Amino acid sequence: MLRTAVFFITxxxxxxxxxxxxxxxxxxxxxQWQVAGIRAETDPNIRRAKSExxxxxxxxxxxxxSGDADIDALASLLPDKDVQAYMxxxxxxxxxxxxxxxxxxxxxxxxxxxxxxSPMTGIWAPSVMCNALVQIDFSQRPADCADW
Numbered sequence: 485m486l487r488t489a490v491f492f493i494t495x496x497x498x499x500x501x502x503x504x505x506x507x508x509x510x511x512x513x514x515x516q517w518q519v520a521g522i523r524a525e526t527d528p529n530i531r532r533a534k535s536e537x538x539x540x541x542x543x544x545x546x547x548x549x550s551g552d553a554d555i556d557a558l559a560s561l562l563p564d565k566d567v568q569a570y571m572x573x574x575x576x577x578x579x580x581x582x583x584x585x586x587x588x589x590x591x592x593x594x595x596x597x598x599x600x601x602s603p604m605t606g607i608w609a610p611s612v613m614c615n616a617l618v619q620i621d622f623s624q625r626p627a628d629c630a631d632w
Contacts, residue, residue, distance in 0.1 A: 535570035576616030
């Protein structure tokens, strides 16, 4: 009798918990996964190499798969001088759908206004970010972009 009662109670508890365990958990997208890897890396050269890989993947058509969480992930790396030019190019590839990243791009451009150089060899980060803004929303292009 006691075994039957324990079995019955255990079964009820398991069945009542089933909806909790059956909820689906969203796995990160390719872009979010790559951004997490870039963020976790401490070596600037490896971070840039990972950023280049992310860009090459976007060139292969992954830009069309991006959602708001992907755009937020890319924009979160804009303050990082090691990879900000790469992230700006990535946001530019996404185009008008990346409009939510415009404030972060404008802030990054403002920081660069009086500086020169970029970790991205041969390309000035401010001009890359200005080009990304043009691809996303030309009307949001700040006055700082006139210098680049």
